[in-house]
Amino acid sequence: MADEDYSDVVLPPSLLDTDLYKFSMQQAVLHHFPNVEGTYRFTHRDKDVYFTRECFVRFQRSASQFDKIKLTPEEREWLAKACPYLKPSYLNFLSAYRFKPAQLRLSFEPIPEDVDKDAHGDVKARGNIHIHAVGPWQETILWEVPLMACLSEIYFTTADKDWNYDGQEEQAYEKAKTLLAAGCSFSEFGTRRRRSYRTQDLIMKAILRAQKDSPDAPAKVSGTSNVHFAMKYNVPPMGTIAHEWFMGVGALQGYEHANSTALKLWEEVYNNVLLIALTDTFSTEAFYTDFVRDPHFAQHWTGLRQDSGDPFAYAPRAKAVYERLGVDYRTKTIIFSDALTVDKALALKKQCDELGFKCSFGIGTSLSNDFKKASDGAEKSRALNMVIKLSSVDGKPTVKISDDITKNTGEPETVRRVKGIFRIPITDKDEVIL
Template sequence: MASTDQDSDIVLPCSILDTDLYKFTMQQAVLKHFSHVQASYRFTNRDKARSFSRACFDRLKASVAHFSDLVLAPAERAWLARACSYFTPTYLDFLSSYRFDPAQVHIAFIPRADSADEGDIEIDVTGPWVETILWEVPLMATLSEIFFLTDDMDWDMAGQDDLAFAKAERLLAHGCIVSEFGTRRRRSYAVQDVVVSQMKRAHSAQSAGRGKLAGTSNAYLAYRHDLTPIGTIAHEWFMGVAALTGYEGANGRAMDLWEAVYPDVLLIALTDTFSTKAFFDDFAKDVERARRWRGLRQDSGDPHAFAPAAKAVYDALGIDSREKTIIYSDALDVDKALELQAQCSALGFNASFGIGTFLTNDFCKVSDSAQKSKALNIVIKVAEVDGRPCVKISDDLLKNTGDAETVDKVKDMYGLPKA
């Protein structure tokens, strides 16, 4: 195991499986429905006060050039077929032949006015959607790892195993069902590997706890640690479907297209691509679909407001919320998860928690242990499909992603406030 080649500046994923499972589930859906669609993705550094060095940029470019070395090994394919029976032989053949094409990735360094060696990084990925869909997560993870090897080295691994174990132990002792979701903004592969192994140890060490380690979103770490790979659907699917087919009724249409690929599995709906309000408007129009889908994922806005709103919708549709699960995945820590667990229990929902950066990028500075060593705040989002702009509004209604004119049009359509 080594995502970093100690003899060079190259940093690579450990495997083509070293990514979030939902990139593969969405890739199979794109292969079925949109195999000829072109797409582009765009990187955003949300923390404008934080810059990158030219050395970091150079190392990233050199690493991306080697992504084409990644292949699906026969043993990995066999495991994927066993662990994820919803992947068809046709898709597994496609993934076995898939190679990252570094020519699809354009990376530029934009120096600051006061320094030629510090600045921002621009990343654009362009090509067939069915191919470019796999770049997002490993690109982000690679950049984060390189940054903390190159630009910010005021940290170390001391105590990470005990910290991860203690977090998992507390969650499990309170009966939480938890998954590790930390690939994209991890400090390094080594950190995530420690986190997953310690969460598994905490699960095995339970004496009377009711909690459960459901698995990890990282397919390679699930393979490595004999865990369940966890993942369903991301904003990208709803964004792409809406751009290609229209925003009116886009949530319901995206769910129907998804269900055509996964008729009896992976039916957890992500609610906030165009706001949860807009989602529930579509959701309530098809009672039988609402019954079939196993639950909902909350990923932005006020998490404490989500379950009461969801219960009101289910009650209005005559659906027993005790049969449904809410998965929380937005900036969780232990205390927040325990509060939401108690709320869901009181309301009659099953609850589950996908916890990411809090597990895989939680560090203090070596030079001052009272100071946090902050994780990068970075995203890569689909920007266009077939030349049509993709947008994400979320439940943080003034924090939008994508073409501003399209954002305003979609907000007008859904009756949402503008900035």
């Protein structure tokens, strides 16, 4: 029998083609929660956008080949130098790590209108894709980012081809020039929802060229969250911690003081580095309750990350909390990372300057998936609005409450229970959380 042809698969070029915080959290999981089962689940938020059977089959074939990806000796050597907080024992683990496609549960559910088409083998039949990753948390934690990048690239080369690369590099260059001239230091955060690997590569070239062409600009490109591109372009890999750390800690060790517990456990691994706290896992107000309860965190951690809710309410509220604790907020940094555009970043920078806050920006989809339709250059080609979130640890369901109800995830019963713990109003929308 001839070998099966896998020429159509989409694979990351490297194990490093992911966000830095996946590695930092993986090391923390290995330290504190080895061999705890972790389940991840895919959610596609736009209910009027569908995948096709062709897209699913190609995605399924690609995912089956992820076990070919491994860390090279050169990559390990670079990681050890660029990220000295990654311990040799962890780098040994990462060198031996292989994705296990058997951990994935993938399925395609045709929409009612296309059930018959799908049954007759029509590759254009539309439907929804379901993804679960089940296995030891220290292993399944790495599926999220490359799997979403893979799915996005396949979707935009099968189900939606009404776009092209025309003007992409120039567009990113102009965005970067504008940001740098306005004093907005920023990092590229676009891996998870990039249109393609080629797109992110073009973006990295463009923003670094903009920096080279702006030697007197009051800001700089801080780096990229993508570790592979950080190595390729010799820039700092950027990132610290994500919602899943707080979600997992809450489920495993209790929600009442999950934020402070998560920060404490993180410090035990990282001590004086990677200390930007993500505040909105169970709502930012719930975070501040623990922040005020133990001022050590406000003093020791170098800043906060805003990722949902009203970004313009964030810095004034953070200033009030720091002042209440007697901490000089002007020594702290806010990282804004929620659906940023150039205009929003400029307005937030102006506000932070007026307040005296240091700030920086993590810009994702606006750089790595900002396209127009080829058939109508005035109409936007929508990026996929998708997430893969931790759904359970050790059999216990996890939740994310967020400062934006459209970003809430978790089983409705658990969401309502956790909202009760944090005295967050329960709404009718809690009944339909995915």
